[in-house]
Amino acid sequence: MALRSRITGVGSYVPPKIVTNEDLTQLMDTSDEWITQRTGIKQRHWVESTTSTSDLALEASKQALASAGIGPEELDMIFFATISPDHFFPGTGVFLQRKLGVPGIPAIDVRQQCTGFIYGTSMADQYIRTGSARRALVVGAEIHSKGLDISTQGRDLAVLFGDGAGAIVMEATDVRDPTVDSHVFSTHLHADGAFAEELWVEAPGMAVGGRMVTHEIIDQGQIYPKMNGRKVYVHAIKRMPEAINETLDANGVALEDVDLFVFHQANLRINEAVAQRMGIPEKKVFNTIDRFGNTTAATIPIGLHEAEKAGVLQPGMLVASASFGSGFTWASMLIRW
Structure with a gap:
């Protein structure tokens, strides 16, 4: 048997507001056809008002924890991947930790942009494999809509990005048969x-x-x-x-x-x-x-x-x-x- 990590829960959350390609034509010189042809995107979700990245992360985390059948108090670590933090510092992981009500455990921010979630998963996997943690929460969450140039000048990037969060719970497991065991x-x-x-x-x-x-x-x-x-x-x-x-x-x-x-x-x-x-x-x-x-x-x-x-x-x-x-x-x- 070998000590490994496995994913025991998964969750995600996107804000309710849907922004279609047609909606973007009211903000910039573009069209549904232009966006769809170049990107495959038909719509995206954008936050309203004061919603923060850690707010989105909290909702995704709650779902992941429920999926895993555990409470936040059973976590040993949090890994939070984002390039749209709540604040310049401290890291957004501590704000999520506070909202989950689990003071004391490490909350590590991961700044690797689009690959941040796999980087965070890799870090959690290594901590679990070495026995330094039994359970970890890995989150990827972003709010892009507040930081985009939504004029025609910025359309090449503005049409691409949405807001949302996803999370997994990782737990230690003894793998007997890698062809079967999660x-x-x-x-x-x-x-x-x-x-x-x-x-x-x-x-x-x-x-x-x-x-x-x-x-x-x-x-x-x-x-x-x-x-x-x-x-x-x-x-x-x-x-x-x-x-x-x-x-x-x-x-x-x-x-x-x-x-x-x-x-x-x-x-x-x-x-x-x-x-x-x-x-x-x-x-x-x-x-x-x-x-x-x-x-x-x-x-x-x-x-x-x-x-x-x-x-x-x-x-x-x-x-x-x-x-x-x-x-x-x-x-x-x-x-x-």
Whole structure:
């Protein structure tokens, strides 16, 4: 027997407000056809008013805990992946911890953008494998709508992003038969800072000169995300297949033996290209981007939860996930559900 981690609960939450492509035409020069053709997105959910990232995370966490059949007091650790924190500091994990009512346990923020959820899962997996924790909550949550340039100038990015949260509960387990027993096989993490400025938000920050944020920085739009879309696409369709093959090779698993692929939801065209390059049947790829847009760190846990609710994801299934995003960062994981 080997001590491993397994996912025992999953949950997700998106705010009630739906923003369709048609709604965006009232804010910028765009069209439903233009957005759908380039991204596959039909709608996304955006928060109202004072809703915070930790608010979304709390709702997803409650669902995950209920799914696992445990209370928050039974958690040993929290890993919170986000690039849209409640505040500059402290980390958003402590605000979620406070709302869950579990003082004292570690609450670790993970800043790895679109790959943040797999990074957080990897960290939780390692803590559990070494016996340092028995149960961990891993959350990916984002509010993008408050930080987008929703004018025509910013439309290339503004149409992509949605708000939402997803969470899983991971617990220690003794694996007797990896072909049957639910567990995390492995995770694989990568980064290359040579491309950091290809997808980034320059400010506020300590490297912009003078002050962290100024009226000039705001007026110049440095507070909004910027992306070299072509370069992101080219690297994504290269790195994601590499990452999937890495996790399959590490575990001696053939591509055709994977039951379901739950990829990061950055752009439907990226996921279609990855599947085509790898020869993955369309029916094995579960996408949610048409309904939720790109929720960065939340896309994979939302996908897992939606797949389970739809009956597509069943106990015992072999699931592969991969993500690519800002940094550049990319990652993969293989799990037995």
